[in-house]
Amino acid sequence: MTTEHIRSAEPDLPAGGPARPSGLVLPRYRHDDPDTHPPMLFPDYGSTNLRAPKQPLALLPQRLTEVTGPLLGAGRPGDLDHDLTRQHAGEPQGQRIIVHGRVLDGNGRPIPHTLVEIWQPNAAGRYRHVNDNWPAPLDPNFTGVGRTLTDAEGHYRFVTIQPGAYPWRNHPNAWRPAHIHFSLFGQAFTQRLVTQMYFPGDPLFFQDPVFNSVRDPLARERLISRYDHSVTEPEWALGFEFDLVLRGREATPFEDGDDDD
């Protein structure tokens, strides 16, 4: 989402803010650069036309409800939720892959013990979903859903199957590049993110309006995982690394220490 049409509801305060009467000091999360996120309206992606709001967004000041958020974790992922190849009696068809990485904030700090949810189609490009009926086979041994928590250093790791590309009806001969959907909470309402992870060198990028809705090419690159030979397991599975960066906090007076720039 670009910020160019945001109407300010109140002026931004400098980091840390001035002394405040109630003494209620809250963290502040930086706004992302324009063009980091897609615009709400992107006509090449037809579904945005009737769903993107027409009115400008109002700026919601970051108050208590915005700087807190659900810390969901313990107990939600089951033992095998991180391994999508072991959720059925048999093994799913397809190329076994390991997808790992870190969840960080914009200051490079790991976000520990945070819930990561993923979903994806099978190796043939079909989702186990009642509305996905294109003529590709379902795999009785693949659901395509994973959950895990990051560890104390913000690491996560899934074992799954290389997802297939799939057709859709957005434009003539439209195909989505292979991708895995990711959902993250971070530590605050401001950090909530749903995104998609892509694979390096996908030949379908050029015609995909979802991928290309991100206007900044450097930001777009951040949606693409990296082949990671150090994680590839011999005679077992290919490794891919995908780090996710959620909005960082502005420095507080305490974190600034003596540095007053």
Added chain:
Amino acid sequence: MTEHTDLTPTFGTGLAVGTSASPVGTAALAPTPSLGSTPAQTVGPYLHIGLLWPDGPEVVPEGTAGAFWIRGQVFDGAGAVVPDALVETWQADPDGRFDHPDDPRGAQSPAVPGFRGFGRSATDADGRYEIRTLKPGALPGADGETEAPHLNLSIFARGLLHRLVTRLYFPDEEAANAADPVLGAIDPTRRATLVARPAPDGLRFDIHLQGPDETVFFAV
């Protein structure tokens, strides 16, 4: 919103990056962060396999005293229901507290057993979502003002490349709503889109993505 109608079939190759538009409050923003954020992408039409939880709509467990339902429908710009959206809610507990380390009053476990603060509901074929919850307390603000009881909502769907954020306020809090600093900054003719309506077993709160009743959405 910027339109990119000049795109050739090779999307994304022909446009200069970096626009002349500046983000609001540029002068006050911190220097460029060391790491750029991961861009958002749509949840797509198949979010249900990944994001639905059996207890998703339950901010509080069944049988919780005082619990009620927030129900509503999501509509698109043609007035059609949106049958593939996900609505999430986040709110304070009835005492106006958060069980979270960044609540400067201190993280406080809610007095209500099982209170999660968070709810998640997909819309059904009629575009309906539902959340069972308790009314949150009012919240102190940094400048001595008070925020009226409210829920923050995130809306995800096919066709939404980024989540939408809105707020739900309570119809029986007229005085508090009138003094609320967020509502007060909204165009008075549109404020009503953020106030739920009474319903037999709780509240009704419809979400209009476009149209004459377009809900006020926020950048947070």
